[in-house]
Amino acid sequence: MKVLVIGAHGKIGQILTKKLHDSNDFEEVAGLRTAEQRNAYEEAGVQTVAIDLEKEQTDLEKAMQGVDAVVFTAGSGGKTGPEKTMMIDLDGAVKSMKAAKNAGVKRFVIVSAINANKRDFWSYGRHELGATGNFYYAAKHYADLYLEHSDLDYTILRPTLLLDDEGTGKVTITDDLEKVDSPKMKIPRADVAATVMAVLNNQATIRRSFDLDGGDTPIKEAIDNQTTIEK
Template sequence: MKVFVIGSHGQIGKLLVDLLVARGDEVVAAIRDEKQAPEMEERGAAVQIFDLMSQPDEMAKAIGNADAVVFTAGSGGATGYDQTLMIDLDGAVKSMLASKIAGVTRFVLVSAMNSENPEKWTEEIKPYYVAKYFADNYLENQTDLDYTIVKPGILTNEPGKGGVLIGEDHGSISRQDVAEVVAETLHHDNTIKKSFSVVEGAQPISEGISDIQ
């Protein structure tokens, strides 16, 4: 499978690239800065300059003949509200449109737990939840892509435990395990047209993904 990873230089993105390469997938790491290319090439990925501020038709040219697109880009905690909306919402939606133009149907979006429940949003990162809410909604209701929306709990940098609990609305999960969940999701067609939350748990990741209905 040829996978185009948007946000490949982020924390989850790098872990995902490593996992997909190890599985034998052909990985194209979307990067915004040429200086990031050597690191991603060392990880075994091809690289492609990709600007979330460009227009969908230009983005589609970069996506090319991929079999699947993963969007795990994020503005990060150090940017302002405007960047959150431009990357986590506008960038995500334009990536969906670009995928359609490129003829790619499989699209996996990394979102956030409780993005669909405004009453559970925390005030300090409310713009982040707003962006996720509308990006998720657009993917589910305004596209015909074969989507999966992965909604991890509170992210940690602990080593992956290899176990998950699907469907919980509270809890945490390591970025390593999130990357593994996304990798498994790409290889499980039962996750198409599905949205699910995920936290650390006891069920092996591959089994948990296989059980999604």
């Protein structure tokens, strides 16, 4: 399976791209914004393509030619203002979905954020990050909602607090983390990347949305357990 990673230079994207590159099941394409980034990745033997989420949708469609799946793990980052958040995390995500449809790429996995599907968590100024958090969560919420109403074979992953710790290979994955006893509310980025690969390999995760947390169950087993539950 040839997988385009949009946001390949982000923290999750870097880990995911390397895992895909080292895997026997996947062929990676790193979507990168600058020529310097592309040169560095190509020197390491990684396939790359130019991706700028603030440019034309047709550019994205060209970048998606020949791929089997798209993983959207891009984000504007914590140091940018709300305008950039809306243009990358929302508009960039939706443009990528539209581009995937036009390019004939059905499989689409997006890395969202825990509670992005719950307006009461972030709307009306309730989030601890204030207005900044509201913009971030609004962007994630409506990008996910657009994806859910698309014709794409999507999977939405909503991870808890992201850590740079070494991956454990074990997670909690559920349709609603509030149903789970003693949630950790934190997860290594490496385990998020590994979960992305696992859902790509599992057709039962298509058109499903999951909360993702640190846990004690091996990733494949956790997904298999969850996907036996009736939607």
